[in-house]
Amino acid sequence: MLAPWPVALPLVAAAFLAGLGDKLPRRLADAIAIGAAAITALCCALLLAGPPVVYWFGGIQPRSGTAIGIDFAIDANGAGLAVLSSLLILAALFFSLKYFDKPAHMFQVLLLVFLAGLCGFSLTGDLFDLFVFFEVMSAAAFGLCAYKSREVGPLQGAINFAVTNTAGAFITLSGIALLYSRTGALNLSHMHRMIAGHDDSLVLAAAALVCTGFLVKAAIVPFQFWLADAHAAAPTPACIVFSGAMVEAGLYAVARLQGALFGLPQLRTPLLAAGVATCLVGAVMCFAQRHLKRLLAFSTIAHAGVILCGIAVLEPGGLSGAGLYVVGHGLVKAALFLCAGMLLHRLQSIDELALHGRGREVPWVGVLFALGGLLLAGAPPTAMFFGDGAIHHALEAHPIARFAVTVASIATGAAVLRACGRIFLGLGPREPDAPGGGEQDEEPETEAAPIPWSMWVPAAFLLALAIGSAWLPREHAGSAAARMLDAHSWATQVLDRAQPAMPSPPPEEPLAKGLAHAALTVGLAIALALLTLFRKRLPEILRGPVRAVWNPLAGSLRALHTGAVGDQVAWLTLGVAALGASLVFS
Amino acid sequence: MKARLVLFGIGALGFAAVWFAGARKLDPMGSYHGAYGEILNAVSVPERHSTNVVSAVNFDYRGLDTLGEEFILYISVVAVAAILRKQKDEEEEDEDEAPTQLREAPDSDAVRLFGVGLVPVTVIFGLYMISHGSVSPGGGFQGGVVLATVPLVVYLCAGAKTYLRIAPPALAKGGEGLGAAGYALIGCLGVLAGKKFLENVVPLGTPGEAWSAGTITLLNLTVGVAVGTGFVELISSFVEELLRKAEK
Numbered sequence: 001m002l003a004p005w006p007v008a009l010p011l012v013a014a015a016f017l018a019g020l021g022d023k024l025p026r027r028l029a030d031a032i033a034i035g036a037a038a039i040t041a042l043c044c045a046l047l048l049a050g051p052p053v054v055y056w057f058g059g060i061q062p063r064s065g066t067a068i069g070i071d072f073a074i075d076a077n078g079a080g081l082a083v084l085s086s087l088l089i090l091a092a093l094f095f096s097l098k099y100f101d102k103p104a105h106m107f108q109v110l111l112l113v114f115l116a117g118l119c120g121f122s123l124t125g126d127l128f129d130l131f132v133f134f135e136v137m138s139a140a141a142f143g144l145c146a147y148k149s150r151e152v153g154p155l156q157g158a159i160n161f162a163v164t165n166t167a168g169a170f171i172t173l174s175g176i177a178l179l180y181s182r183t184g185a186l187n188l189s190h191m192h193r194m195i196a197g198h199d200d201s202l203v204l205a206a207a208a209l210v211c212t213g214f215l216v217k218a219a220i221v222p223f224q225f226w227l228a229d230a231h232a233a234a235p236t237p238a239c240i241v242f243s244g245a246m247v248e249a250g251l252y253a254v255a256r257l258q259g260a261l262f263g264l265p266q267l268r269t270p271l272l273a274a275g276v277a278t279c280l281v282g283a284v285m286c287f288a289q290r291h292l293k294r295l296l297a298f299s300t301i302a303h304a305g306v307i308l309c310g311i312a313v314l315e316p317g318g319l320s321g322a323g324l325y326v327v328g329h330g331l332v333k334a335a336l337f338l339c340a341g342m343l344l345h346r347l348q349s350i351d352e353l354a355l356h357g358r359g360r361e362v363p364w365v366g367v368l369f370a371l372g373g374l375l376l377a378g379a380p381p382t383a384m385f386f387g388d389g390a391i392h393h394a395l396e397a398h399p400i401a402r403f404a405v406t407v408a409s410i411a412t413g414a415a416v417l418r419a420c421g422r423i424f425l426g427l428g429p430r431e432p433d434a435p436g437g438g439e440q441d442e443e444p445e446t447e448a449a450p451i452p453w454s455m456w457v458p459a460a461f462l463l464a465l466a467i468g469s470a471w472l473p474r475e476h477a478g479s480a481a482a483r484m485l486d487a488h489s490w491a492t493q494v495l496d497r498a499q500p501a502m503p504s505p506p507p508e509e510p511l512a513k514g515l516a517h518a519a520l521t522v523g524l525a526i527a528l529a530l531l532t533l534f535r536k537r538l539p540e541i542l543r544g545p546v547r548a549v550w551n552p553l554a555g556s557l558r559a560l561h562t563g564a565v566g567d568q569v570a571w572l573t574l575g576v577a578a579l580g581a582s583l584v585f586s
Numbered sequence: 587m588k589a590r591l592v593l594f595g596i597g598a599l600g601f602a603a604v605w606f607a608g609a610r611k612l613d614p615m616g617s618y619h620g621a622y623g624e625i626l627n628a629v630s631v632p633e634r635h636s637t638n639v640v641s642a643v644n645f646d647y648r649g650l651d652t653l654g655e656e657f658i659l660y661i662s663v664v665a666v667a668a669i670l671r672k673q674k675d676e677e678e679e680d681e682d683e684a685p686t687q688l689r690e691a692p693d694s695d696a697v698r699l700f701g702v703g704l705v706p707v708t709v710i711f712g713l714y715m716i717s718h719g720s721v722s723p724g725g726g727f728q729g730g731v732v733l734a735t736v737p738l739v740v741y742l743c744a745g746a747k748t749y750l751r752i753a754p755p756a757l758a759k760g761g762e763g764l765g766a767a768g769y770a771l772i773g774c775l776g777v778l779a780g781k782k783f784l785e786n787v788v789p790l791g792t793p794g795e796a797w798s799a800g801t802i803t804l805l806n807l808t809v810g811v812a813v814g815t816g817f818v819e820l821i822s823s824f825v826e827e828l829l830r831k832a833e834k
Contacts, residue, residue: 059785
């Protein structure tokens, strides 16, 4: 009964606010937006707590195994993503209360429609409906990204974002068309029954095409180029949803389609390879940034790589790890973005080097930021810590992927801690012309003023939730993951109205092993941060070789991130070709 | 630049190869073996009293997709309005810009006469398309776009100020919100009646008549309002920008 509300409620609230927003008192408009997001979060949480359900819109049940209408096929993974999305939107709404100097009901409208898109995307059991909600989410995201349209940078970032993601969406749509021509159906489970066991080149090519649009959204190498530009361009409250939920939604779609529709073991190798590349590129680029939002954006790329590695093993253990990781990462990363937003608000800068020591004015932002950095490196207790452990466990047979995942944790944690040490503790020498990350600063979004409660409370709340997420029931996540990969079980529930038993969860990694691993990554992250800050004190014999490797590596990678939309589309084409060829011609 | 072309060339060749490998296995042109289409053709008139099966699919069997599609259009218009909105410090910048030439009403009786003739016909045709969506080709999306051309014709014949008088932005904005919310609210009616979201709750009427097919016709109306006013708002955003610059 709860199923339609996560989509219907934010849409009605958004239409209401857009139609009447400037006539309503500001407080009332704020209350409507926040109330709608809060009730949505509650509905999704109730769906998460319940067993998997199938809801047929319009009451149009399947007839003799043929789906006629559209269903929401809701499991813990989809409902969990919807809960995460609505919590992040809620935090973004709170944070933006005093963030824009003018009433910002248009911004709230965009956020609410974005939320409806994310929820529909997470819950639907229909391939075309998935695409529709994907587009709802994209259209709202483009608007959010271009919101600061007075500056040239944001418009360019938003255009890159829109062009690459729309190209990806068209490729996905063409894949859907191929599959529809084969099956004459659009329901995931129905299509699965038609193509199971017939994975000829049409199905394989379609799988590659359909996944491409979602991998673009997930910023997987070589589709990642738009992400950092979009994050640097978007207002901070939008960034937290982009990084915390939208990227993950792309990965969720890949897992969902593999589980409910394709069931293709051939996907393992190309997805793992892409995951490894994404971890490494994200880690290097993240560490090379000084613009805080770009730094966090590239860390999102690295973490998307980690999540993809967890999904790509195509086993319940890795998938449930990825699910937990998404929750922990989304909350932590969102809190970090809010900290960056507070710095931009209070100190009117977001450049790590320019802010050297100036963070002492706002020490508790530093506390939040440092805590976020430690958690990002994999410190317990968060769902991210358990997810990281499970992903490692699942990657036992893939040492390279294991290595890449570890590098991603260390480098992104170290980058945040380095920025934290420099900004809030004034560690290390002043570096006026240290290797910069392309764009170094951006125009402040507000007049400088003390940080109001509406900014720091959401950040603290998100970190508290991240810590609380460690106590999420992991067996539940494990059996939900096993269920997600069981297309047959889904099909019987969706089409035959059976209620199959939940599978047993995969075995967990022993806690001691996870703790030891976390101690290693966190320790190395702190060490790496300190070594970078105080590198001038190291003997030249140590610094020389590091420089000789690092400078060309970071330099050449940065040179590829030109920000030119033509380059991004060229890489996208190459990526689809590689993914498709690895499936079709192997 | 050259590297990009090489990169794109290799990618495009690979992409074409993958596409060809997939499309080679397509069924011959015109063959359809899904049960889906057959079932819909058979059930849409007896169940939904809609002689336009496409409308029955769009607004009933797959009505949720259409809700999403309506909001894609809706949020795109909102996003454009948000991007074009007047922002702080824009006032001063405007001073530096050369005033744009405002489009005056054309000094041509032929154009004006043509407009006078076109407007009523277009209004009636648009309303017909929206209200007969369940009977014949057309419906809210198509009719809404036709209706939105009416103010545009007025703009061409009588200039920007008349345009803004017959299509006030506040009305367009309100209508757009109402149309968009209306679709979702009609969906909620089903839940209030103890049925599923978007399930039909009104009498179905006689197949082939304009007021038949229950919620399909009502949803067509809301989409017609949302699409029509949405396009008007889009045009207004640009016209207002022009007016503002011309007044300098």
